[in-house]
Amino acid sequence: MPMTTAVLRTLALVGAVAGVLGLATTAHAAGETVTPPNQNWSWEGPFGTYDRAAAQRGFLVYKQVCSSCHSMEQLDYRHLTGIGFSEAEVSALAAGFLVVDGPDENGDMFRRPALPSDGFTNPYENEQMARLANNGSLPPDLSVIAKAREYGADYLYALLIGYEDPPEGVELRAGMHYNRYFSGGQIAMPSMIVDGGVEYIDGTEPFVNQQAWDVTTFMMWAAEPHMDRRKEMGVMVIGFLAVFAVLMWLVKRRVWSDTH
Ligand code: HEC
Known part of the structure; x- marks a missing residue:
């Protein structure tokens, strides 16, 4: 009976598709990672370039919020002229960081304000210290993170603004925070950006979304200057x-x- 076979086959196919869809929904509910929404970035397309004002504000966000945990080892302060800071501004910005130098004539290491020729300072002396301060997790270097992660800037932006209460049934491990854009849904980094957390000198309102957008622009520039x-x-x-x-x-x- 070919007719019945065909009907049975169709039914089996519909069943399989429904099954897969059902599985997908359950996986999502259990805290599976979610694809970040696609954003319109200034640098996209053949003629797109970096929004330098955003990248400059993004550096300020990095400096005031992220640099206490994340290094950006591939950057020197002098590279910041690439996003439109003048040499004088770069000198002033660098001087806001302390780098370890030495030894002096007594053989001691000492700290001094950074120069434009110095590399970005590292907040921790070594990986062990970094883990100790972060509940065992390592804050990764952010120099090329925008290129290292799938969905690049879209992912970083979604991650930074994507903190929320865990859905029902998701048990957070100690010291973890719920963020459905992070692989596995639990991240050791707390939500770090708050409305008005930084002061922008160009008059832009420092809302959470704005800061996340700006620091993402900055990380993208850093990864592909x-x-x-x-x-x-x-x-x-x-x-x-x-x-x-x-x-x-x-x-x-x-x-x-x-x-x-
Ligand atoms: C208090 C320390 C701390 C601060 C401040 C902080 N982070 Fe993190 N960050 C972490 C830790 C710890 C991890 C590792 C998370 C993990 O592996 O669960 C992390 C991970 C990340 C990651 C990697 C996510 C991935 O896919 O692996 C990015 C990107 C990131 N942070 C960006 C930022 C940005 C941008 C800022 C500033 C707005 C910032 N962080 C501020 C501690 C911090």
Whole structure:
């Protein structure tokens, strides 16, 4: 009876699909990681560039909030001219951090204000200290985190604003916080950004979303500082090729103008 077989097959297929969908919903309820919403970032697209004002504000957020736990080892303070800070501003910003230097003539290490040529300071002397201060978890270096994580900036932004109460049935481990964008749903980093937690000098309102947006822009720039220049080069090359193509077409017309 081919007809019945076909019906049975269809029913089995529908059953399987329903089963998979059912599983997916249960997994979600149990605190499975969620795909972050897609955001419109200034640097996206072939002509997109970094929003420098946002990146500058983002550095301030990093400085005032994140730098107490996270290093950014691949950055020197002088690199900050890349997001539009002047050299004088960079000197002043660097001087707000203390770096270990030495030894002095007595053989002692000492702390001094950082110079533009210094690397970003590390909040902890070593990994053990970092873990000790963070309930056993290690705050990762943020230099290239925007490139290292799937969904990049979309993920970082969603993570930073994604703290909420755990859904029913989810038992938080000691010292953990619920965030459905973090793999497994439980993260050792508390929600660190609060409304008005930093003061912006350009008049932008420091809402949580704004700070998260700005610091994400900053982390993206840190992970790929030369993207703007690369895109500029691309546009120049395309422009050059276009002009060159027109010239060659004119030359060709000229050369063949007597031939009919
Ligand atoms: C009090 C210390 C502390 C502060 C301040 C802090 N973090 Fe974290 N952060 C952590 C710890 C600890 C982890 C590791 C979490 C884990 O593995 O569960 C972490 C992890 C992260 C991660 C990695 C998430 C992943 O996918 O692995 C990012 C990104 C991050 N923090 C960004 C920030 C930003 C941006 C700020 C500033 C707005 C900030 N953090 C402030 C402690 C901190």
